[in-house]
Structure formats: C-alpha cells, structure tokens
Amino acid sequence: MSDTSIIAISGGSGSGKSLFTQTLITEILDSGMNILVLCEDHYYRDQSHMTMDERLKTNYDHPNAFEHELLIEHLLELKAGRSIEYPQYSFTTHTRLAETQTLEPASVIIVEGIMLLASPELLPLFDIKVFIDTPLDICLLRRITRDVQERGRTLQSVTEQYESTVKPMYHQFVAPSRFTADVVVTQGGKNRIALDVLKSHIQQALHREN
C-alpha cells in the first residue's frame, strides 16, 4: 500500500465544495504537484434500466442514491497504485454515461460530495475530513442559479425538489455529519486561511512522497 493522503470535502449542495476544491487544486497544480480530484456525484447509481419518470422520483439526497461500494473500491485501487475507470454522470438523464475516464493514482486525492461524512463506511478511508459550513438559504440561492443555468432545470423543479428532498435530507444527513469533520470551513471557497492551511498540509504530504 502506498502512502496516499485522501482528503474529503463535504457540505450541503451549493455550499461551495466545488469552488473550494477547484481553488485548492489550481493553486497546488500551479506549483507542479500531482493531485487527483474525485466527485461523489460521479458515483450516483446507474439508473439506465429505469424510465425517466422513475428517475425523476429518485431521492438524490439520500446516502443510498450513491454507489459508495464502487467509490470505496476505487479509492483502495488508487491507494494500491492502480488506475481506475471513473464513471461519468449526467444530471440531465439522471444516470451514468456509457463511457468512463481512466484515472491514474496520485499521492494526494481529494474527494468532494454531499454524503461523504454522512456515510460511516467511507470515514476510515479519509485522512482529513473537511466540512464546508454555509447557511442553507445561501446554498439554495446558489443552487437555483446553478441548476437553471448548468443542469437544465426550471425554477419550479428546483423549488419542488428542495422542499421534498434536498432540505429534509440536509437536516437528516448532511448537517449532523459536520460533527465528524476535522476542519469546519465558513465562507467556502473564499476562506483564504482555510485554503492556505489545507494547501500547506497537502504540500507537506507531497514532499514526504518525493
């Protein structure tokens, strides 16, 4: 087994996980380091056997919506120095695409997603657990803009899904998972100090490898 560091970045939908992760890796990649990012969203279950009506009824904010078994298998493969076939997911068809992407192992792996810290089977794999703590009303405002502009949703579908699953599941699963985190970050991807602390930890881990 190699000495791979796995960092989990979790928090509600729209909390700023992706922006935080992207800011972090852009700054680290600028210094020429080898780092890999996996999104939990890519591990939403394949629903190609279901009709579109059935897919629209899925609760995408429950831990069971994810194939965490496959995510665990992939993290273990990467830690063992082997490549993986990374699933690709469509928020339009609500299922996996036929193609996958081959990803090579790296010394530091960042995984980001809503249910990472709410899933006890995943926790032992993470060396650092980060929770992006953003008020739910701000998450909702960001989600409306993003889902309409980037995920082909209507304002009505975003508000209905928010009331029926996103908000109740946030309170049931995501918010309590904050207490499993090592680091709780306010102000998301704009929190300069949190970014610098994690960057410094990652750079130390990468230097230990070299």
Ligand SMILES: Nc1ncnc2c1ncn2[C@@H]1O[C@H](COP(=O)(O)OP(=O)(O)O)[C@@H](O)[C@H]1O
């Ligand atoms: N701190 C912030 N201030 C302003 N806008 C932000 C901030 N963090 C994220 N956003 C914006 O909010 C939207 C959702 O953020 P994103 O990082 O995709 O959230 P998540 O990955 O947690 O769902 C994106 O359009 C992003 O640019």
Ligand SMILES: Nc1ccn([C@@H]2O[C@H](COP(=O)(O)O)[C@@H](O)[C@H]2O)c(=O)n1
């Ligand atoms: N087919 C799907 C799958 C997921 N969602 C929503 O995505 C959210 C998680 O992704 P973030 O990038 O926002 O963290 C989650 O809250 C699901 O409701 C969806 O709408 N459709």
